[in-house]
Amino acid sequence: MDFSSLVLMERDSITNSxxxxxxxxxxxxxxEYITKMYYDGSLVNVFFDTNRDVEEWEFSAIFDLxxxxxxxxxxxxxxxxxxxxxxTFIVKFSYLEKHEEMENxxxxxxxxIKEQMEKVFEDIxxxxxxxx
Numbered sequence: 001m002d003f004s005s006l007v008l009m010e011r012d013s014i015t016n017s018x019x020x021x022x023x024x025x026x027x028x029x030x031x032e033y034i035t036k037m038y039y040d041g042s043l044v045n046v047f048f049d050t051n052r053d054v055e056e057w058e059f060s061a062i063f064d065l066x067x068x069x070x071x072x073x074x075x076x077x078x079x080x081x082x083x084x085x086x087x088t089f090i091v092k093f094s095y096l097e098k099h100e101e102m103e104n105x106x107x108x109x110x111x112x113i114k115e116q117m118e119k120v121f122e123d124i125x126x127x128x129x130x131x132x
Contacts, residue, residue, distance in 0.1 A: 006031060006106060008095075011038040022095070025103040030114030035088070044095050046106075047081070048113050049088040050121075057131035061124040062087040064131075071112050 006027050010019040022039055033048040050062065068078050071091065081088040091109060096102040124131075 006034065006037055008044065008102075009038050011040055013040050023099055023102060025099075025106050028107050028110050030110030030112070030117075033113045033117055034110070039095050043092045046091040046093075046109060047088060048091070048117075049084060049086045050117065052086075054086050057128055058124060059087055061127050061131045062120050065123045065127075066120045067116055070116060071109075074108060074112060076109065076112075 004026060005024050007024045008022045010022055011017070012019055018038070033051045034046060035049055036045075036047045038045055050058075054062065063080060063082070066087070066089070071078050075093065077092045079090045079092070081090055091113075093105065093109075096105055
């Protein structure tokens, strides 16, 4: 699925209800991995996964071999979420008031996500026996 934009909603941290739209941002390749995004009043939370169902051995291999370094070096925080069916990651970062700055930040994140997801799938390509 091709994405041309992502909408950032503000979410109430107590009720989890959406309060208002903060902006719509043009994005680049990599946005297809993003499953949800919201601002919780202090940080932007971006959830992304593999964009396809994975086998059980791939689940562990992806978490083991996913390279967090490029994302962390860009000033994003990164957490894993093992409660989902597919490997899921949560990126958190500060909201930027200026639309263009926020859009650039999201575009950079999309690029990093795409690069790292493609890399991890390449890295696990011959690891099935290790993870079965």
